[in-house]
Amino acid sequence: MQLAYLRRVAAGGAVAALTFVAAGVATATPAYAATSKVSVVHGIPDTPVDVYVNGEKTLEGFKPGDVAGPLDLAEGRYDIALTKPGEPIGQAILTVDDAEVPGGANLSLAAHLDAEGKPKITPFVDDTAKVDAGKARLIVRHTAAAPAVDVRAGGTPVFEDLTNPNEAKGDVDAGSVSADVVLAGTDTVVIGPADLNLREGTATIVYAIGSAEAENLDIVAQTITGLHSAPSGVPSGTGGEAGTGLTTGWYVLAGAGVLLLLLGGVRVARTVPGRR
Template identity: 25%
Template sequence: MNLKKVFILLVTAVMLSSVFAIGALADNHDSSDAMVRIVHASPDAPAVNVYVNGEATVEGAAFKDATDYMNLPAGEHDVAIYPAEANGEGDPVISQTLTIEAGEAYTVAAVGMLDNLSLKVASDSMSVSEGMSKVRVGHLSPDAPMVDVGVIDGDALFSGASFPAITDYQELEAGTYDLEVRTEDGTQVLDLSGTTLEENTVYSVFAVNTADSLEAWVLTDYTMMPSEMPQTGMGGAQSDMNNMFMIGLGTVLAGIVVAGIAINRKNSYQA
């Protein structure tokens, strides 16, 4: 009688442990994360290391370097920027608390001249209408005047941007545009002829460096993506494995039945 229970327990334990083993191997990606990229837009700042909650997250970022989007848990984080050669010792150039929400994407830009460095945080778009293009501009040139960005000899698309503003997005037809950055009196300060905006793509165009050597820096914020991973299988190659499992299960059950018979016989002898 007890033997039977022991067998069943044993088999159950074997099967359960296998199931758990599979569960434990699965890689858990946390959906409560936010995405953050860090952008070095300070013309005279040296290469820097960025520490998030005391941990070196970015090393040796120079002017006009941008990280890829990184996963960070939602919530508050301490972001500190040190000169790369300081190895995290001494005082940071700047340190700030960053609050981020799950499922959102952010650009954190180090802007301004070194002696006046600040962190500019912008929330990044994660959608675009099919076939369209979406763009925003950032005025990250510390000493440049207030500007408009618009079509050469045409309308302004973004008006009255001054340091360190990052505008809202505008959805535009995909295509190639002859754009310029101009002051409010119409004087061109940066020629952006032949700017190509691909469809299904979201951009940030940052005007960086000092006013006398102003340049445009184009970053991609988002490209169209599906809502889930594609379904890339129909199950036809799984039968071997399932068969193996069924044969195993059948054999175990047969074993239990045989054990049961044996126990019954034993009991009846004893009776």
């Protein structure tokens, strides 16, 4: 699995994705940036949500652990609200008003807990660069209310000292690998082990979600396809695979969240019950 290579990549690979989102939006040009490819990951434990777009309910019961997308999201302005299932829009958990949706990005939005256990939304730019023949990309994102962790393959750390909400990544030999997550610098397993099928020409994104204090840490996996090298490749990728049958409104939520995070405009209406 080329562990030494992975360690070198990990040393410089854990970055704040928000910086790259800002750069991507700033450099996009109207000629090719009318839409964004958006996937959404729900990583807040025990908190299914309903989604309202411009005052209308567009999605019911989006569940923790689900991955939705991708969809080509058109630019525009929208009012967004998230509520607990069945609750009125006036009791929203998160609200976004008059949000301008950017274009030209390929990204994933993770709804998750921060290091202190509070709900938030973090955008990550998905690396859709081509991979060499016989290779796959492994991306690990720390989106759990937990301290720094190491990610191991076959018992050997390959991504070290990863903190919320950062990521680490590397291109590896395609195939199956058994991975687990331990507290940084220890052998204390907090997630796994789990068997990952790293298919050639794909990127597998693994999110650590949940809360160490609540003892509900888990992982969510997302796959990006179409990263084969030429001549059979599709350089742009396809975003995250999912099978949740969502309406367009949910992806409107995703795009709105990106720009509002950039501008500091996401408002938390009230804390999710049971979280500090």
